[in-house]
Amino acid sequence: MSIIILLLIISLTIAGGFLAAYIWSVRSGQYDDVNSPSIRIFMDGSIKDHEKKQD
């Protein structure tokens, strides 16, 4: 039966890890603007990228 307890601990730790990641992402403002990044993703080859490649 100890295997169930072990599995339980593992599953809760992993889930807890995801929860912590979620809390962090909300706190750091990643959900503040959910609209602009969807547009931004289509802009490849921007000047910013060029500069980074040159560096």
Add this chain to the structure above:
Amino acid sequence: MPEIAIKENTIKQICFHCGEICQSNSYVKDDHHFCCNGCKTVFELLSENGLENYYLFDKSPGVTVISGPRRSHYKYLDEEKIRQGLLSFSSPNHSAVRLMLPTIHCSSCIWLLENLHTLNKGILNVSVNFSEKIAKIDFDPKSIALSELAETLQMIGYPPSLEWNKNKKPSKSNHEKQTALKIGIAGFCFGNIMLLSFPEYLGFTGVNNQQLKLLFSYLSMLLALPIVFYCSQHYFRSALKSLRAGFLNIDVPISLGIATLFLRSVYEVVFTVGNGYFDSLAGLLFFLLIGKWLQERTYSGLSFERDYKSYFPISVYKIDESEVQSAIPLEQIEIGDRLFIRNQELIPADARLLSDTASIDYGFVTGEAIPVNLMKGDQLYAGGRLLGKGIQIIIERRVAQSYLTELWNNKAFRKNGNHLSGKLINKVSRYFTLVIISLALLAAAYWLMVDSSKMWAVVTSILIVACPCALALSVPFTLSNAMFVLGKINCFVKNTDVIEDLYDVDTIVFDKTGTITEDSANGVKFVGSNLTKKELQGVLTLANNSSHPISRLIVSHLQVTINPLSDRLSGYCEQQGSGIEAIFENNTFRLGSINWVKDKLAIKDEGSNRTFLSINGEYRGYFDFGVKYRKGLKQLIDSLSTKYQLFILSGDNDKERNALSKLNIPIECMRFHQSPHDKLAFVEELQKNGKNIMMIGDGLNDAGALKQSDVGVAVTNDCNAFTPASDVIMLGNKLMDILWILKLARFARFIIIGCFILSFLYNIIGLSFAVTGNLSPVLAAILMPVSSISVLLMATASIKIFAYIKHRTS
């Protein structure tokens, strides 16, 4: 004239930058056509700096560059006080500012703005929030001043809107973040508790199962702690608040349910009687929080709460005794101050004109498109926009005491929007709570006599199963879906409560100018001797040179049939407040006021909204700007008048009375010469007679009435333009959908009631188990999610179908 014929037959070019139709072929660069010099300049500037990609993402992404204020206009931004007020971060090498750029409209805008650093090395980083139209700009104050930054933005077509109290607000409030966190945590706990409860559902039997069972129960309890003590805090708080106010709102039975669920479950686990209902508890909170989040979603990019401060610039130029100009913040304006107002600036407070002439556009205040010409010594009202040469004014009243801004001192603007008792859900919950509590008491009395050991179990079961989860979900899901559907047709609602208010509307008050009428070239007509095509062309070319609103109206009226010929025009001159003059193919054209044309024939035609024309000194007639009612207005009024009482209020004179009386509105329901205060008082008077009023208006002159009414609808032609504080912002061309919007509100109410009935049915099933003492945790865990999800589906699907039917039929 073969040459002209050719020109007229060529297909009109579309401006490569902004997509406007090009009026002439004079602005060409690299095979691209432009409508004006401004657009061409932006193109040149961008291509010189390797930013041509701007044109790749969208076709004609730019904004027509209006020859707006120059650098000197933004000079005041460098005044230390104003600068500090705007910056969100400031150090010697690094400053940050959040600027609202209302012209942001497409993906190219984001791209261009976020690559601004290639235009000016002083700009370090720009990040754009598209939906809120806000750019967060980091820059180096040593190499670029704030005024220079504003000027750069203005030059490429993104003039920042610099109004009071607007630019510093953080994008998302802490409250919204809290809700997001609560949902996440509730979801986490819900999932894990469900997992731990599975053995119980499936009748788990194993070796040592007693110990494991205990472990699972305690773990569930542990996971339920954040749910009760963090996620459901606001329900307890709101319930306490409403109890103190002597009122039973929906949060009372919810809190009661949560508390009993938790306490009974803890008791069961600690005394090893059972496994408790932690799974139901977590699921309940998870769904409730999603409903809450949906209900609180709003259109963050739109502003519904504007007061007069947000209309005015943050500073003005004061002239002191030694004729020196200095920028002072708006609130420091005193009576007797001499101010300098530039082209396109607003008059901040009631004042008197010191310069000789001025042309003031009160469109902002009255909705009237035609500017007023004023002479030295005339009274100026706050909110008027200056057209043309700069003027000096002397202040007669403070900003807050001015004719227009005084409206905001009215109590209508202080009323608290949060009226607890009116909402349907709270009306229902009052009876619901009483019924549940009396039912619990009756059951308690019965079981006390029959089998007292079972009493507590039954009472708690009743409170648990009666927890109005589905009831509480029906309103947010129905209304937020209705709000979303309305948003799709460009009608933006402040929050979900407004849709409930719409249901109660029985009286509709329309403003006239700008609401049921529209500013368009269709109303323009020329009265006088017939003009030849050549002459019309001359008038068009002449008017095309002026940015005055009247000229623009004439241009849009004439350009439907002919093209301007800019290269044949010479000697153009414009006299502010009088008119314009130029020579077109050896003929002198004059267009303007009666004094400008100076002709006896013209005098007899004098009228308020007329612009006169003379060619070579000979009077030819005038342009009349008639009122144009919106298309479909008659049908709208006809269909509305069967159900609602209609009124029309107009700030104008009553010369339109005859035209309006053709509509199906009794003459006594039309009021003319209404001041902003009259409109407010009128709405208030109707409300005293027990009417629920929907006020539809546009200008600042309706601001008081909009605020006072039960539902204030601001009609605008551009959602980002200034709209007075209101509950609904809608595009002018959607006015004809008012009837459908009201129908949707009725339908939403109908659906909510349907959901209530559905959830009562579930409650009755649950209660029948509970009163007999047979409610098992499994049953509770099945009943609760099933009732929530079915209500959720019913609310969402029915509203969507309703909108789809409208979509199909129109």
